[in-house]
Amino acid sequence: MRITQGCFSFLPDLSDDDILIQIQHCIDNGWAVNLEFTDDPHPRNTYWEMWGLPMFDLSDAKAVLMELHACRKVYDDRYIRLSAFDSSHGWESVRISFIVNRPKTEDGFRLDRTAAHGRVQRYATRAYATDRAEGKRYA
């Protein structure tokens, strides 16, 4: 099941050239670009691992793409997302975030039903991937 979170996730995967244009847009707006990765695709998993530091003071998108390539070299089997943080007063939050790398196969989620008191049903979604240990989930 294809994970859809962040911008552009209903579109076909972005090519490097597409990503480059988006990054340049972020840089031109003065946002700090970050790369994050994870292998837990659950939508409530908000905090992903960071690849390096947030990238301030850049003027060209190619620099971020270089880091993305480096990150892919190591974590090609995980989700990688790119987010841009706007530090200007009143915003001080992430302005854009989109997935730039996915595992080759995405297993999707299982719906767990639990019978609770009375006839109440409790539901939980669980990624099949998280049945396995971290680092081996999409190997």
Place this chain on the structure above:
Amino acid sequence: MIADDNIVSNAPATVKLADEFEQSGVGSVIKELDEELIGLAPVKQRIREIAALLLVERVRSKFGLVSRAPTLHMSFTGNPGTGKTTVAMRMAEILHKLGYVRRGHVVSVTRDDLVGQYIGHTAPKTKEVLKKAMGGVLFIDEAYYLYRQENERDYGQEAIEILLQVMENNRDDLVVILAGYADKMDRFFRSNAGFRSRVAHHIDFPDYADSDLVAIGEKMLRSLNYRLSEDARAALVDYVSRRRGQPLFANARSIRNALDRARLRQANRLFAERDRELTLDAITTIEPEDIRQSRVFQRDSHSA
């Protein structure tokens, strides 16, 4: 980057280089360079050559011909104060106008900005600088300090390796300009064959002639809304020829320092007679005594 869409069908039958030249706006930059930079004939010549090459490449790509962006990493060698940094700034502008670099900014660094202080510190530091320079020009001043011959475990070597890799792989993302004094640069290139082969353009900055230095001095003053009186100009000419014979002569930089001191003396002189009504002329004019009080003239009377 030069566009590589091979639309031969849309290609015009003929192309006039003059039009291309006009469009690129590089003409005005080169003209500015000619007017604002005094002397430096061989440097200007080389810049014109590079501009011509890039322009022709641009036209070739319009015809759908193979146009491989040439390697433009450069080394600027010359004595102190011969305008290496100034030209590097201009170079970025020219390359940007010609579409060779995307942003046209200059990141100016020295050894300190590239080399770390402990193991594992150098690579991220160098990469950080390279990332900042992407799409522009990376100007490495006194590049030979990167390589310390006497210490083979010096972290500079690591910075050099990363630099070489990026210079090769990201050829169309950034232009690296190495600058430094000629003799030390020669030694640096001799011991780093990788650099030598990756730097296509070696530009030597000659020393300025005395008349150039006087012209530069006058230009500096003009830009600060000062002017030299007739006698002060003669004093400056005298100063330049004397200063050249003394140690630590740094071409235009020595002139700038001398003029800064002359301004100081002028201000002092004006302040000494503070009750006088000053005219605009008096405030803007440097008089000969402001220059002649310099140590350069005094030393003459004592000993060499």
